[in-house]
Amino acid sequence: MKTHNYSAGPSILPQDTVKNTAAALINFADTGLSLMEVSHRSKEFVAVMNEAREMFKILLDIPDGYQVLFLGGGASTQFFHIPYNLMEKKSAYLNTGAWANKAMKEAKLFGEVVEVASSKDKMYNYIPKNFEVPQDVDYFHITTNNTIYGTEIKEDKDYGVPLVADMSSDIFSRPVDVSKYDLIYGGAQKNLAPAGVTFVIVKEDALGKVSRELPTMVDYRTHIAKDSMFNTPPVVPVYAALMTLKWIKAMGGVGEMQKINEEKAAILYDEIERNKLFRPTVELKEDRSLMNICFIMNDEYKELEKDFFDFATLHGMSGLKGHRSVGGFRASTYNALPKASVIALVDCMKEFEAKH
């Protein structure tokens, strides 16, 4: 039976990424050596790093004046690297859930943090609107996609101050107007690569403005100056990322990804709304994530939750359990999840409905 990988992350990657990375682990670029065993200074690996950076620029249409970095650690590491690099006195954060809270916590070590708005009152099941961003902050931070609660900010807005976005879980799922941001970052393990590499897209002009001394590895300028090769980069995740980027390009780019993602999400949200057993956790359509589709049993069918989970698991659905803070189910529909998997889940929901 086919496994449908709905894991929230680490999560499904394109088959090309999986196969090509496994092959490179045996023989990388015809060197006769494993990708794990070659020097990162070899011309073959330097070519991988350069191409990965170029592909970012091409696929996201990144304007001049921005740099793309591939760093070790995860997005959690960037939670403190960002204020270290960008925050002199004050920053603003939009509180859309657990990840935003973790980011805010680290920023507080470096100065004053303003929470401009929060959706905590309703277990983060919406995106706050009509908030004011103080215009004297060093930056305003948003988390574009909230994996746990299934909400997503799908527009690139101007807030009048430098904008920083954690796009860990929706990067490359849609076109992004990078010019609206001073910095975009994210862990790779959703739409890009295995865990272990973090991308940072940063406007060069945004750097060098804080008065504190930065540890060498924290300072983005260190990595810009050395093309992400100041220290040994995580070679396997970087290679896998390149494979995914090539797959996105072959699929038609991020515009095409967005179309497919919207189509997949529509199929699933429509079924959740139609099916008498289920309802979505996020009410407002515009706030619903295209990447993490969260749904729960309708009140009158609450006792069927475990049954449906077992039924879906029997039908090959893997990783469908909702986060413990939300409950129910979470279908993560990242770029690499095929439409066929969504249809299989919908069939499963219909079949289960017919039985009750």
Added chain:
Amino acid sequence: MKTHNYSAGPSILPQDTVKNTAAALINFADTGLSLMEVSHRSKEFVAVMNEAREMFKILLDIPDGYQVLFLGGGASTQFFHIPYNLMEKKSAYLNTGAWANKAMKEAKLFGEVVEVASSKDKMYNYIPKNFEVPQDVDYFHITTNNTIYGTEIKEDKDYGVPLVADMSSDIFSRPVDVSKYDLIYGGAQKNLAPAGVTFVIVKEDALGKVSRELPTMVDYRTHIAKDSMFNTPPVVPVYAALMTLKWIKAMGGVGEMQKINEEKAAILYDEIERNKLFRPTVELKEDRSLMNICFIMNDEYKELEKDFFDFATLHGMSGLKGHRSVGGFRASTYNALPKASVIALVDCMKEFEAKH
């Protein structure tokens, strides 16, 4: 023709590590999913992380009261994490080369740094001796193996103060008396795994003594509390590390590794001393690294350097070029480099000598 991988790092790994990791990238632990695609919270991956930690404890005979961590980033990241966690006012460093210098530079952001001794006067071609470590420092830092210059501290000594060691390039090459250290760390990409994971062995009592506030990801206690799973760990390098640890155990453990490494090093150093064309860069035998064997042409044969490099390359020797600051040649003889490769290099040196 067989390639003999003498790369200084990333470097040769056991064939078992390469093959098993490549296989897990296709189907991990019979999940039908790639190691890159499964949740790090899955029971299968949690088992990998736990076993890797246990294998560290078993192979290095780590006493109670120590914790083993697998973190993202590289040893360069630890250069600032260590003073952040351990240095209240003052630390001491032994300057044995480029890596020690980089470590010292970061510590200076956190307080006073005493360089207790340096071998810079002779391009770091020896290990300083008879130095005094100030007894009022928070810790004394050493780099046990110096990849660029081919020197190594092969004994675990007591300096009267907490001892911290960067063992990036000689971990698991010999038994270590862990009880002599408060903290041992290193990047994985020499004797353990592909780049992208850093190990930290830390005495729990050494932590929580500094008065500054630590970013969450910097604080070792964060990672101890979550068994290295506070954030998504670099799953592929951790898995590869476990494969290498199992290989070391199957080979007979670190005592056996030391015997083999001493044998390999003896074969090569003996030839370097015997061969009229070459000489070692490190004079004192006790200071010579068993991991990175550096040698240059004797003065009267200086002009043959490029010829020998080309000759060796033709004979399958890969990554033999010495670091630019030392010149000549560097044969990295990590655990996974087979004795047959050392013999092939020695044969190559003899053949080249016979021609001149």
